[in-house]
Amino acid sequence: MTLLSESELQQVAEAIARVERTTDAELVTVLAGQSDDYRYIPLLWASVIALVLPGALLFFTGWLAGWQLLLVQWLTFLVLAVLFRIPRVTSRLIPRSVRHWRACNLARRQFIELNLHHTDDGTGMLIFVSEAERYVEILVDRGISTRIDNSAWESIVETFTAHVRSGRVLEGFIGCIDACGTLLQQHVPATHERNELPNHLVVLP
Structure with missing residues (x-):
């Protein structure tokens, strides 16, 4: 697993803060070392x-x-x-389908556990990465999905996944956050100041 340093974690937090100043979206990022122990x-x-x-x-x-x-x-x-x-x-x-199934399940659990489904106006957004499975997914609540089609995130996810495969997790996070920010600024622009959820990168073992 590629562990991010404190300074790198801070860079992710700063990137999230930049995005949230221009949009009503509440953005949370999660990095999991592995989605299952597969014992x-x-x-x-x-x-x-x-x-x-x-x-x-x-x-x-x-x-x-x-x-x-x-x-x-x-x-x-x-x-x-x-x-x-x-x-x-x-x-x-481990078949790829099994790895991605476990990562997909963990992403959805994190979306619920981090209360992204309880934000004002349903504007919660999760950028989830499971490094061992080389899996990246973007999940959004109804306040974003009704304004931005899910297909809009596909190229962002593909680029981020390529970064994870090559071990450039930080670069992938920053690029993904900035790309999401561009879309969110266009379709979910800021209407008032808010910060309901933490901006730091949530790291799971």
């Missing part, structure tokens, strides 16, 4: 392989029988369960 994934793969591989050897070669088959299955499971717990190995075992 079940290594055990699932180890179980499947331990069941299938020794059985295949028995079927095609006849080398295993009775207690030997059971012993090989247990040994295979134990070895693979340990091997698959290595982070680099685990990450390759």
Whole structure:
């Protein structure tokens, strides 16, 4: 995980403050190191392989029988369960669809937990990043979604995702916040001073 320094966190907070001076949107940013620990994934793969591989050897070669088959299955499971717990190995075992599903769920939980759905006029906005999953999503409440089509955020998300993949998380955040600010200033301009939610970047482990 790419940890942001205190000065980098301050840069994100300042970027949010700049945007909120020109729009009624309440912008919150969240950076998650990982959306799930995926503890079940290594055990699932180890179980499947331990069941299938020794059985295949028995079927095609006849080398295993009775207690030997059971012993090989247990040994295979134990070895693979340990091997698959290595982070680099685990990450390759998790389908992209599963990673994005978990990140998507966490983004929506954060939107609720941070009370972005309770802002005046429904102008809450979340920029969510899950670094391990290389996942970026922008969620907005009804006060913004009725004025800006969701497709408008797609190119911003794509650019930010590219930055996350290359490890340039801070650059991605600043660029994303500024790009969102341009759209918000046009469609959700400031009508009065407000600051209902914190401007700092929320960092999750």
